[in-house]
Amino acid sequence: MPRQDQQNKQIRDERRAQILQAALRVFARRGMVAAKISDIAKEAGLSHGLVYHYFKSKEEIFMTLVQKALDSSLNVIHYAHERVGTHLEKLRWMTEQIIKSIDNGDEILLFLIMIQASTSDIVSEEVKEMLTGEHAVSPVMATIPLIVEGQKVGEIKQGDPVQLAVTYYAFIQGLAINRIQWEGCPMPEANLIMNIFKKTP
Amino acid sequence: MPRQDQQNKQIRDERRAQILQAALRVFARRGMVAAKISDIAKEAGLSHGLVYHYFKSKEEIFMTLVQKALDSSLNVIHYAHERVGTHLEKLRWMTEQIIKSIDNGDEILLFLIMIQASTSDIVSEEVKEMLTGEHAVSPVMATIPLIVEGQKVGEIKQGDPVQLAVTYYAFIQGLAINRIQWEGCPMPEANLIMNIFKKTP
């Protein structure tokens, strides 16, 4: 690969990342429809037209971000599975990671993107497919094995594991929403959330 | 008041309610910006132009709904205060009511409106004022006295009451989101949520 091409590739990768970063901020706070390409361009510090050089459409940018958000949430579950310790400890570690990501920086915006994508009617069929399609894997589904295993060995209280997982993610998403509504609101300890899984005497 | 005028007033009240009901459905699922006046008109079964006969703008419709959502959430807290029983029982009753309203009908859509209004940048200053203005009362704030009283008499675990309230509403909002994402998802018992307030031995 000629030297010039490598430099070009680097520029292209940079610009793409730059646009995605800007789009994340704009989409998360304004929503897919209200977000204007010119908003994204301005946030990224480049021209309106250039955005279309790197992405086919606004929809494509949004889809890319939804994919990123989904990957990110599945990743932390994956790492939790691989940790050493009890199932409850794995879940606690995962919860701590999630709270951290809600608590600082732009990572929380990925939650908002996910919530928008999964509660809104306006998303394209492709996005819906990613979230609820035939071979789509949702965070809830990916977490269930961990819960079931924990129940088998008696670390986690009995009951429908699906309901436990749903409740857990309801909590997580609610925290992200709350954090946006009230920046600097006090975040609960991971332990408080873990009470969901513990036996009540 | 002449007979004719009374009939007219009734028609006007009906139409207004009809439009608001339709707007609630459309706004909740598409968002304030993506929702088209023609969508609302179609859902309400009347013409595009008539909507503007009853409301000055799309913004005004949205604002009216935000106010309704806010009133509704404060009302249930108010009733909880007035009930007989321990503070924990009041909170449990309130939680049951909220879960019921999330679980069926269009009431859940009011939660979505509130969440949209409070997480989005696109809402007008007037709406922001309603939610976070000088003499605005948020559900979190309205619930804190109940928690503080419960802590005084030892029914509720110690700790920052603001944090407890935030956590509680995070949970509630998360449940509403979850319910939209997955219609028919299993809803947790009110008791599960009450664990937030209970002392952990």
Next chain:
DNA sequence: GTCTATAACGAGATAGAC
């Protein structure tokens, strides 16, 4: 009170210059 027709405007997407 209700409708249809239309004015006015803004935003997504493209073309083509540099």
Next chain:
DNA sequence: GTCTATCTCGTTATAGAC
């Protein structure tokens, strides 16, 4: 690779007929 100018279309909001 980057920008500005422009095309095009859909939507809000209004005007005026019934």
